[in-house]
Amino acid sequence: MEKMLSELVIERLSLYHRCVKNLKKEKDSGYTDSSELSQILNIDPSLIRRDLSLIGKFGKRGMGYSLNALVDGIEEFLGKQRSWKIALVGIGNLGTAILHHLTQNPSNYSEIEVFDHAEHKIGTTVEGISVQDVTKISPKNKIQIAILTIPAEGAQKTADHLISNGVQAILSFAPISLSLPKNIFYREIDLFRELDIVAGLLSYFNEKKD
Amino acid sequence: MEKMLSELVIERLSLYHRCVKNLKKEKDSGYTDSSELSQILNIDPSLIRRDLSLIGKFGKRGMGYSLNALVDGIEEFLGKQRSWKIALVGIGNLGTAILHHLTQNPSNYSEIEVFDHAEHKIGTTVEGISVQDVTKISPKNKIQIAILTIPAEGAQKTADHLISNGVQAILSFAPISLSLPKNIFYREIDLFRELDIVAGLLSYFNEKKD
């Protein structure tokens, strides 16, 4: 078994992926190199080289990385060449915004089911997808990844319910820290906490006039 | 000048803040301690103690932290006791979702202006706020923090424009890495890259059957 990569490496790989995909469209040469990526992404070139070398030797010494090979290599690694079945749970403002983007842009997340708790939303249709009762989810739905766009209240219970019905990974926008089994992969994003952090940075670093 | 705190510490402080504010409502004792916080947040208790000790000595040995003192201390530190003037730039689906939340929930971000590029949006009213032309922003607006909910195209230019008109911090949801002066505080969140990361984790860690 190869050396275990950290979550940080995987985060950066997704960043490289976004960047390299753009470069592939823009550049005729068909090549990039670690110093070009470094400038765009503000990441040390040797870190980029190390990250990329961890998932395969895509570079050619003296000439850089083939954009085609790199896009393919990263996509292969991140599982972007297979289709994931996902559930969007909670169809409020944020959920609708995300669903809209998902249905309007082609991606490898094309199999989407939508769930909610609220009586008056269940059975309605959003972006062409019918909203189901989240308590009715079952292993038969074969959901791999759930996106949680629900309030903090009940989020833990909902997550537990999803997991006991086969969900393997969760992207949560609920403003609460979930306690999940360690075999479940998850990330938590709290949009308004992010605003607090930016304000905190401004507050702390800007006002160090002793 | 005290020891310089890292961005990671500030991230966690905002997490403690959210957690401690909830505990304050729920607990009669008026006290918590690092092991309780540790259980809720899944963070090592000694790291919590270290973080909190960095911004002041709120704890009482043998008894823990007073919830009141802690909430106040963290809020003071993060600048949550002053009001920030913010701009929401880009009033699409995500922008509207965020604006809705901001206007419906009381916070220290009560002074909000809304901007967009699109002709047909300028002059309309969203959540009771009139949408302005982003090219017309000026230092007179006195915006401190801008939230960017715009597409990747033009995001760099828009950010540059905002900064040259007095914006000091940016929370960007544009799916692109911005190059900003180092005196500007910013964070970048790419919602769909987050989905790629979760899928990447699932893909990599789940399928290590050699």
Place this chain on the structure above:
DNA sequence: GAGTGTGAAGGCATTCACAGCC
């Protein structure tokens, strides 16, 4: 010559472990 791949060094963040105080 130019840029990758990678051991070794360095720096930073977390955890340990315990003295100190309530």
Place this chain on the structure above:
DNA sequence: GGCTGTGAATGCCTTCACACTC
């Protein structure tokens, strides 16, 4: 007795620097 605050130890991530290849 119990929990904080914190030097010291550990571990992880990043950067350096250069041998190696195209």
